[in-house]
Amino acid sequence: MPLAKGEHMEGPYSIDKDKIKQDLIDKHLLGQQAELTKQRRIRTAMMSVLLVALISTFVFGTLENPFVYTFSNIGNLFDYRFYFIIWAIVCGLSIQASVIALFRLEHYYRKSGYVFVGLAAFFLVITAIIPALRELYPFWLLIHTVCAGIHALFMLMTLIPFVSYVSINNPRLRLILMIWMLVIVAGSTVALVLFGKTGMFELWFFATTILFLLYLSLILFEEKIVKLSSVFLKDEKDLDYAIEKIYINLEQNEKKKVDKKEI
Numbered sequence: 001m002p003l004a005k006g007e008h009m010e011g012p013y014s015i016d017k018d019k020i021k022q023d024l025i026d027k028h029l030l031g032q033q034a035e036l037t038k039q040r041r042i043r044t045a046m047m048s049v050l051l052v053a054l055i056s057t058f059v060f061g062t063l064e065n066p067f068v069y070t071f072s073n074i075g076n077l078f079d080y081r082f083y084f085i086i087w088a089i090v091c092g093l094s095i096q097a098s099v100i101a102l103f104r105l106e107h108y109y110r111k112s113g114y115v116f117v118g119l120a121a122f123f124l125v126i127t128a129i130i131p132a133l134r135e136l137y138p139f140w141l142l143i144h145t146v147c148a149g150i151h152a153l154f155m156l157m158t159l160i161p162f163v164s165y166v167s168i169n170n171p172r173l174r175l176i177l178m179i180w181m182l183v184i185v186a187g188s189t190v191a192l193v194l195f196g197k198t199g200m201f202e203l204w205f206f207a208t209t210i211l212f213l214l215y216l217s218l219i220l221f222e223e224k225i226v227k228l229s230s231v232f233l234k235d236e237k238d239l240d241y242a243i244e245k246i247y248i249n250l251e252q253n254e255k256k257k258v259d260k261k262e263i
Contacts, residue, residue: 036225039105043221046098047214053094054210057203060087066199072132072144074199088128091206092121098213099158105220108165113158120154123147155209156185166220173219180215184208 060083064074075084099117102108130144131137163181167174188205195201 039221039224042101042105043217043225046101046217046221049094050098050210050214050217053091054207054214056087056090057206057210060084061199061203061206064199066203067195068198070197070199071202072127072148075128076132085125085128088125091210092124095155095210095213096121098217099162102213102216102220103162105224106162106166106169108162110161110165113162116154116158120151120158123151123154127151152205159184159209159212166216170223180208180212184212 060074060080061071063080063083064078069077071084071087075081096117100114103113127144127147130140130147132141132144134141160181163177167177184205187208188201191204192201
């Protein structure tokens with residue numbers, strides 16, 4: 001598409017947002033552009049919260065020697081109880097929010113998936129809140145241990161069916177997704193056997209789960225964005241200009257107009 005006069009003022013392009021918006025309206029693509037902006041924002045938010053969860057997991061898990069102490073030991077035997085609860089909330093909610101975002105992205109509407117991921121986050125927080133001191137609270141230690149096991153079970157009951165669903169819709173990803181699940185489950189089991197009931201087992205489980213979700217968010221959101229973007233490149237003679245239509249922030253332009261009217 002030839003550029004209008006005045007569009008080469010700064011560098012290769014000086015973008016006229018009003019012209020682009022009108023062009024999108026004429027081609028019935030304004031909704032597509034808004035959806036693209038939304039998906040990019042969701043992906044950025046997802047990866048940000050997952051990175052926070054990953055960093056907080058390594059920070060908390062290494063406050064004491066993870067080859068000796070479990071997360072529960074670190075949170076209950078030392079002065080880190082508050083940090084233990086905060087870590088559980090941050091990690092649990094980050095994973096839950098990210099999984100739900102992936103469910104919606106892939107149109108995965110099984111109610112069980114939403115229930116299981118919610119219960120996984122709930123039991124992780126409950127596990128951190130319940131004291132785990134053998135001599136003082138033997139009963140609560142038992143409940144704490146059971147809740148920790150239930151959390152891991154619900155997490156796997158969330159991921160395994162979803163991974164199977166994604167594999168059916170994306171056959172090219174089937175092998176790598178199977179490898180990821182083996183890394184999480186088999187790796188955690190090996191860590192438990194090699195190091196016993198220590199923080200290394202928990203570090204492996206949470207770190208690999210979060211990394212797996214980061215991988216899924218990168219791959220699946222990228223695929224969605226590519227599919228949406230392809231519409232903008234169709235029949236375009238100037239690809240650079242077409243790409244500007246994909247990434248330009250039209251909402252910011254509208255906000256500036258509203259602000260000027262208010263002044």
